[in-house]
Amino acid sequence: MRKERLAQFRKKLEEKHRQLVEEVGKTVLYAKGPEDDSIKDLGDQASSAYNREFLFELGNGDRRLLKEVVAALQKLDAGGFGACERCGEPIAEKRLEALPFARYCIGCQRAVEEEERTAAG
Numbered sequence: 004m005r006k007e008r009l010a011q012f013r014k015k016l017e018e019k020h021r022q023l024v025e026e027v028g029k030t031v032l033y034a035k036g037p038e039d040d041s042i043k044d045l046g047d048q049a050s051s052a053y054n055r056e057f058l059f060e061l062g063n064g065d066r067r068l069l070k071e072v073v074a075a076l077q078k079l080d081a082g083g084f085g086a087c088e089r090c091g092e093p094i095a096e097k098r099l100e101a102l103p104f105a106r107y108c109i110g111c112q113r114a115v116e117e118e119e120r121t122a123a124g
């Protein structure tokens with residue numbers, strides 16, 4: 004993928020990240036009270052193992068999404084962005100435009116969801 008395209012996706016992801024940190028931060032604020040100063044560090048910590056667990060315990064949809072966004076940003080840094088994590092094929096750019104944090108190509112996404120359903124049932 005071209006550098007300019009990657010920069011566009013990074014911008015989208017960073018924007019989404021900021022939104023989600025704000026949302027999750029509000030949840031933390033609500034749960035713990037305004038004197039808790041962990042909120043301002045949340046963005047910095049979002050990729051740490053501790054915070055992943057912490058966010059997991061929040062138990063809402065936002066923290067799951069935040070994890071995906073952080074993972075996508077890490078892939079942008081590491082150079083694996085845009086490749087399906089399951090089959091390794093490039094994810095369609097149209098799909099990435101709608102879901103810049105997508106981990107799988109559309110075919111694998113369906114397969115993974117099917118596997119999750121099977122595992123849950």
Ligand SMILES: [Zn+2]
Binds near residue numbers: 087089109110112
């Ligand atoms: Zn795939």
